[in-house]
Amino acid sequence: MEPVQPARLVSSRSHIHSGGFQVTELFFEVPKNYAHPRDGTIRLFARSITRHEKTIPGLSKPAAAADEPRKPYMVYLEGGPGFGGPEPRGHPLSNRALDAGYNVLYVDYRGTGMSNPLHTDLILNQGDVHHQVEYLKLFRADSIVRDLEAIRLCLTNSWEPAYQPWSLFGQSFGGFVCLTYLSKHPHSLREVFMTGGLAPVKRHPIQVYSALYHKVIDRNNAYYAKYPEDEPSVLKIAHHLSQHPGSSGLPLPGGGTLTLTRFLALGIAFGSHGGLDAVHNLILKLVSDLDQFGYLTTPTLMAVEREVPLDSNPIYAILHESIYCLSTGIVSNWAALRAASKFDHQFPHLAPPPDPARWTPPNHGKRLYFTGEMIFPQLFDTYPTLRPLKPAAEALATHAEWAEDLYDEEQLRRNQVPVYAVSYIDDMYVDIEAARETAALVRGIKVHETNQLHHNALRAKGDEVLGMLFRLRDDTLD
Incomplete structure (x- = not known):
């Protein structure tokens, strides 16, 4: 594959906002397919943020003179996949990074936010299922990294070489x-910070999900320990839903079911601070209606529809398991669903009964477990914009x-790049043992592990997390 070329800057508009921020809205153009750059382009969106330097007319001038050093970029990379910046x-990073001497760049990954956002019609317009799959493959991390490198080259090409590398900050x-x-592209990086983002680089999808179910079960137990009254409430709601069996489900206002x-996919919230309370409040609202x-x-x-918005973030559903397909030859094959079979006592609703339409929840006294950050094929039947994409999925x-x-x-x-990571021992989304395997692989990484924080x-708790990271960078071991 040819070396990455600088992105083309399409537009740049700056605004002064309250708090002394200067926000610049940037649109770039890059190849849709870096292996075949003549196949067309896509547009990327990013926001840079810096301190607005005030001047007194006739007495002072802006500090950004052409002969003065430029502030290096720190690029924030959002979790997901499938979510924009x-x-x-x-965002808690902004003030801390600006105070530390960076300009901060928030990028929408391709297919998200305002970066050529993927939607149902756009995917279907690629042609048959084969062409849809080939198109969707262009939105994985390998293309994202080339996009970032193209943006870096565009923004820093005229800078002195010492200032051209930038820093990354990756959440999840x-x-x-x-x-x-x-x-x-290690030579393009000055340093890397990560929170909850030590990917399982040595594990296949089925291994990833088999490990994560243990944490999901732990968080379910914590939920029911905090809200024991929710056990019969969850069963009551489940029995109400069983009156609309199979894939038909209870109609939702937005067209889904x-x-x-x-x-039970609402359990994705259990891995976040405040997630147990958020699910309890929704259960209380549901059972109060009944x-x-x-x-x-x-x-x-x-309110239920808003909790897991896969309609507006199709990449999260369609490409979620592919982030664990590390190389050619690895298939996901609905790994989250297959791994659930090892835990059929907790997740019997995911087991294939003889007639799924006739499966009903258990009687009182049997706890129902919520699932976590897992995508199942039957979810595609419950979202109106995902239904046409199920063949591609x-x-x-x-x-x-x-x-x-x-x-x-x-x-x-x-x-050789300095890497600093905060890793959460009780993370429900990134297994701590897999994270430790990755940390052992990356030469020179510094890791702060804690069992006092969750994935979000x-x-x-931004000040606490950012303090941990910058101490890793600034404190030396003698």
């Missing part, structure tokens, strides 16, 4: 992208011909 003014899936970047599988009216009201069903689940490896283990073993700690 956050609004920078409200953003850490996975960092490891791919370290594998493919609420099935038992989609309802007690008062005997049915679920429109406002309550709309099924094809991707059995796909093995990936363009290239996501990670280069040999390069990671000889890594960067958002929930």
Whole structure:
């Protein structure tokens, strides 16, 4: 494959915001397919944020004179896959990184946010299922890293060489992208920070999910220990949903359906600070409807719809398991569903009964377990924008011909880039043992492990997490 060329800057507009921020909105153009650059382009969006330097007319001048050093970039990489970058003014990284001397760049990955966002019609317009799969493969981490490198070249090509490398900050899936970047373009990086993002670079999809179910079960037990009254409430809701069996489900206001599988997928929140409380509040709302009216009201069903928004983030559903397909020859084959068979006592609703449409929840006294960050094929039947994409998702689940490896283990073993990571021992989304395997692989990495924080700690307890990371960078061991 040819070396990455600088992205073309399409537009740049800057605005001064309250708090002294100057936000610049940037659109770039890059090849849709780096292996075949003549196949067309896609547009990428990013926001850079810096301090607005005030001047007094006639007495002072802006500091960004042409002959003065430029502030290096720190690039924030969001979790996912399938989610765009956050609004920078409200993100905890912004002030801390600006105070530390960086300009911060928040990038929407290709297919997300305002970067050529993937939607149902766009995917279907690629042609038959084969062409849809080939198109969707262009939105994995290997292409994302090339996009980032193209943007870096565009923004820093005129800078002195010492200032051209930039720093990465990867949250969750953003850490996975960092490891791919370290594998493919290490000389472009000054340093790398990661939170909850030590990807399982040595494990296949079935191994990943088999490990994660243990954490999901632990968090279910913590939930029911905190809210024991929810055990009969969850069963009551499940029995109500069983009156709409199979894939038909209870109609939702947005055109989807609420099935038992989609309802129990609310457990994805258990891995976050405040997640147990959020699910409890929703269960309370659902069972309150049933007690008062005997049915679920429109406002309550709309609240359920908002919790796992796969309609607006199709990449998360379609390409989720592919982030664990490390190299050619590896297939996911609905690994989360297959791994559930090892835990059929906790997740019997995922086991294939003789007639799924006739399966009903157990009687009182039997606990129902929520699932976590898992995608199941039957979920595609419950979201209106995902239903037409189910054939492509099924094809991707059995796909093995990936363009290239996501990670280069040999390069990671000889890594020279400073890497700092916060790793969560009780992380429900990234297994701690797999994270430790990866940390042992990356030469020179410094890791802070804690059992006091959950996966979304960067958002929930940003000062604490950022303090840990910058201490790893600044404190030396003698």
